Amino acid sequence: MDKTNILLAGLPAAGKSTYITALWAVEKDGKSGHMLTCDGLPSESSYIDGMRDNWMVMKEVRRTAFAEPMEIDLPMKSSRTGEKIILSLPDFKGEIYQKILDNSVTEDVKEWCEKSGGILFMLYLGNESPEMLQEQVSEMTEPKVEVEKVVMSTNNISAAIQNVLLLKYLYEEMDDVPIAICFSSWDKVDNSGDKSVEEWVKENHPCIYNYVEEHFSTYRFYGISAQGADYDDLDEEGGDELAVKTTEKKRAFIYTDKVSFDITEPIDFLMLG
Amino acid sequence: MESKELTRAINAHLFVPIEETLVEQLHEVIILLTADVDTSMIEKYARAFFKNEADWSFIRKIDQKYEEQYGKALSLPGIAYIVLEVYFVKQCILSDTIDIGLKLQISYIVKNLAILRKGNWEGVMCPDWIIKIYQYSDIHACKLANSSVSYSQIIKTVLPCSNWTQTGLDINNQEIFNQLRSLSVAGMRGRMNVYVESNAFKDLNNPFVQVYILVVKMVKEWNWKYISSNPVEKIRSVMSDDCKKRKKLSNIVDAIREDLKDSDIIEPTMKSSVLLKKIHDNGYCGIDERMFSVLEFGIYLYYELLLETYND
């Protein structure tokens, strides 16, 4: 069976592991009717089963602790074409991607960049907006940091630009491959007016939009909520509601210009365009 | 001296100048490469420099030759290769070892490919060198067409006779040859005048179609290059007020292809024949939206045809 390698990329806390977990949890039984469903069980699934258990009980998915990625191979079937493939995704620690910004790239990342035919790019920017940045510029009169402690580090780079830098590295390494850019924790995003994700990105993160639009000929923006809700806000009733949604496979969702519970859509897009 | 000119030309486009010793070496490399020049090379390079690019095969050639000569890898900014590309073509024109005929073709190729910048001449690199390249064919064209000798004497001598021996003329006599030449030119002018006055020509409604047929005949039938060093005067006198009519190239070509159908359309062999190729296969040529007057169109076409028939 053909292996389809997709690079799952994103800075720390972007939601990579949570996405994989939700994907496994929803598609494992092969009965979702989604664009891609599991077609049997992988030979080894202890890692993703461990993460899924946390997801099921609304606990934060434990992020990978190892520098080397956990390679996740899922036997999948496309409902569009009937094709059976092994979907191969690396679960890298986010810090490995962040190290790229410090000019330090691991061989594993290089290898995955070389062999992957698409990028699933996850990012979390919360509700930071350009207007807020403008206000910060004009209000900046008081020093924010103690002089003695000042050293420029990657964390001092704005979150949006950190993501642009990572996108730039990946583009330069992988050339013009299809890319799905997924804004995680979409359930928390302020998208009043129900704009499409693309419009929302143009308005709220124009630097990311401009970079992607300029360089990638095949791209799509998504909002993703792999958790389905903020666990910190959940009371018992909320928890039960979420449990019901879990059973109905209506917990994790994506958003383009409407909500869909088929979180395999970005991967399907990367595979088939 | 020449390498100083090259130094100035390259460094004008850079922030950090490259050293003169390196430029001297590049000049030597260019001279060595001119030994193997052919028209297809020039077509590639001229097309590239008119697009402000450097052809990949040219870059490879320079890099390889440099390494061969000096034993180390060459590393130049991209723009330096574009300057070297123009310099290479200029050096071909100035070369003492390259055949005059080839130099003439080189000059025509560059002139023909200049059409790619029509209406967009700003920012062309090394314009002075390109103009020098143009001038080669201008000078040569004058040498070809210099028949100003009266032929009336030879007519009076030949017409009453029934064979050459009766004329008593010596074919090796330069004056007789010149008169014969002038007579041939007059004959061609005469044939042209007959044609342009004919209904066959006048009934063609579209002036662009007319000028197409006119220049094809000028080049292929009437050998106009021997009659006059430039075709402008003749095209202007034949097409008169229609000269100023303007159309988009795509529309011009559609009309020609429609009126003439495939049988009358020339298939070009030279890659510098941008208009001929467009007329022949109507593919996208990069200047489809540019406007041409009848006269401009005729002139560009004339020189493309001239180069096509060069080796005939």
Add this chain to the structure above:
Amino acid sequence: MTEVMAGEQVDQIMNMMNGTQGTTNASEAGSSKNSGQEFFCDAKSQSELNEFVNREKPKLVALVGFADYGKSTFIGSLYQQLIVNLNYGGYSFVDSDTYVGFERRVFLRRINDDNISDTKRNILGENDILVFNLRSVQGKLHQIIVSDKAGETYSKYISSDEEIKKDIVLQSADLILFFVDAELDCKSLAEHNLIAEKYESVLTRLKAKGKINEGTTYDVVFTKADKVNTDERKKKLAERRAKIEQLFVELTGTEAEGVYEVNSRDLNNESLNELFAKIISPKQPTEAVKELDWVKMEIEKNQ
């Protein structure tokens, strides 16, 4: 196992966990070729300028001014305008090989102004070359290169020809922005005279070394205009601005193309945005040489 060996093993494990073992430099991946850089896409050095010349030489803007005259805040604000707007002044900011160079300048704004030249230098880093890749609404792509050297560099130019000789930016610059701290200029006559004195020395040396000449295009930018907020100060600034302008005319042999009073922290400031628009507009292409259009020449010759 000795203590040293154990320590080595710990280092190995730490490196593995931090992912530094078996690493290469991100800059080798693409266009950021300076493998000595601290960050991916950091500012570049002067010696790397030719890397930006591909099919044409991009526009080069040099920011000149002494320490704390506001150069880095200024360019940081331009960068902010470009990243927070999808389209700014008709252009979209689509890429840069020096994003982190800009981010350094934005970060610097958060630092206390008192006596931290060394810290500022550490934050700004060694390199001064910053690049914007912009696409116009008509779809044309162009690059703008900005040189933002530390103010201390220009202080060295006051007294040393050797330092000036190393500069390759100024003679190639399409536009030089000379910065003056308006707040300082209005503080006292002595401060104003010192500013004038410093610029006199620098410009005299620059001209003598051929780094600027009568053809040089420049603007004078008075920064921190918001601090000139009383009538008395405004009056002083008006007088002293005129003197500074005159000084530049005398020293360069040309009039400034523009003189601006800006507050780099007010992104709605009209003067600031006007100057930003000037900086990011593409270079005018070299004028067409008419003889290149040989067909037109032939037609004109035969008229």
